[in-house]
Amino acid sequence: MTFKATFLFLAAAGMVLGAAPSAHGFCRTMTGREPGDSDQTNRCSSWKEQEQNACCPYGKPLFWRNACVGFSLQKNASRQVSLSDAERVFKRAFGTWTATTCSLNGTPVGRVSMDVSYLGAVECNKVEFNDDAPNQNVIIFRDSGWTHLDPSATLGLTTVRYDTDTGEISGADMEINGAQSKPLSVSDAPPAGAVDLLSIATHEAGHFLGFAHSTVADATMYATYFGVGMRDLSPDDSTGICNVYKPDQNHGTGDGLVRASTCDPTPAHGYMTTCADNLSIEGGGCAVPPSRSDSSVLTAVWSVLSALSLLLLRRLRTARAVRRDIDGR
Template sequence: MSFFISFFLVSFLFSSPCLSTRTTPIFSSKPINPTNYHKIQGTWHEFEKFAGANKGNQINGISELKKYFHRFGYLKRMDNLNFTDLFDDHLEHALIKYQEKLGLSVTGKLDDNTVSQIISPRCGVSDSTPKLFMHAKRNYVFFTGKPRWSRSIPITLTYAFSPENVINSLSMSETKDAFQRAFNHWASVIPVTFLESNDYGFADIKIGFYKGEHGDGEPFDGVLGVLAHAFSPETGRFHLDAAETWSVDFEREESDVAIDLESVATHEIGHLLGLAHTSVQEAVMFPSLKPREMKVNLKMDDIKGIQALYGSNPNFSYQALSESDTSTNNGVNLRKRPLTWSDFILVLVLWLSM
């Protein structure tokens, strides 16, 4: 009996499922408590002081919160006037729309959960979406006009990295590997192939890291604010905030403000292909991403949305996706890792204890 148990343990260690070429564990060795991550001093951390505010309150600085809602498509600037520090009907209406969009309890108030979501780092693309493409049976959303790359199926798109706008915290090979994995997530479900090019000027998709104002009217705002933004088809511009602590390995990068590069890249590629923000919190196209969080696996909402634009990859199977979800804990990829001495010691200890 002990032989069979040991054989099973060894077989398990040597046969860890490999659903991705990435060797980094999906979870960080230094995770941040989800309820405490907002204590990190990010761009919007001062909004935390508004928790519990009610309509009718005059609060110093709440005009900045109105600017936030204006930026992301929830609040219009009335008659070109500056926003005031009054918690008024307009702010309440913006809160309700925000809570509805992001799957929060609809209270119209600055409750703790809403404030926690507001201060989360996120994509810079507006959440504003046309009603024409909303439907009761789906959550995925397209940009106005439902743009997509208009080439004949199957499509090949090239991408290139700006030679000037780079980061030094990661090697170029690490950066390129993260982006290749991100592109592969989408290519596996639609008939689109992504090829890296050395010709930045003529590539379909142009990728670069920038700080502050960088010429597109959408300036970056520092650590844990807007992480990145990309433009709808067929613009092809993909910009990331160089001020962030970008990571491809949470075991190596221990910073509390580390942001997973592959997760952000996967999200922004969805925009480049034509998807807007969804209200499904588990989906890749949900607008926010917490520090030290990974979200790289396309969910059904992401897949159905992108296939509505481009059709299905001939090799894609919903049945295979379902089986993968079941075997990997509801869609979480288990990264194959090299065996360590700890693994062998574990087997030896179990053997001796029998």
């Protein structure tokens, strides 16, 4: 068996409130380098996406090959959000994307060829991935503290694991900041001063499916939080999901199209509810240079009201990651 050298790459990039984007549309999360490139730098980490009003062009775009994917919630949910409420919110968030009907020249041609299923609650409360044993795509609320960017204002983080040569996603986890200063709301009409969990969940579901931030200001995938309007997909978001998960069962774009595999929501290498040993990608902070890697982890995160930028490299057992913050100030 061949073991792959791995590392974590962490970058924050956002949009300052009030900055005017262009209408270039949806962006795909990219691998950040070309297959076979001897330079292991993730070029998307330094790509100033919002300043250039363009998508990062480097490498391959990310996508799930499976026709369906499963996710789980950590069983404790949050002090602010019950497990049953969290289940309802995240089922609706993913369903908003997968219920999209696609059109050709104004004529409906069918629903996107992707489903996301809830597999139940799990014990595991770590962001991790096991190359050789069962996994879970877990959503975790962090009530006791936030170890990532700007703990007083960051709202969430999504980590997506992918193959650097093909862009094919193998797993994804989400973290929701329940310790930040603004309360999470599951109400149809969130009270003043609260943040709408369904809007956060729908945006993060887009990252889970392989999308980066849109340059369209009313898009769910726009980098700046604007409230309950993010619960529903804009035409830009719908165009994106239809381009990647086509009704004809082809996934990807351009010459990277592949036929969707048979629907099986089981996570990579099987499903388990407990954490694996020594596979967490959390903690640490020692900066290291990138190493040779055949598989990667990419974290797409959402900047809501202000921009932060930082770069952190940490050595891992299995993957590379890019993270962007959700700032809720």
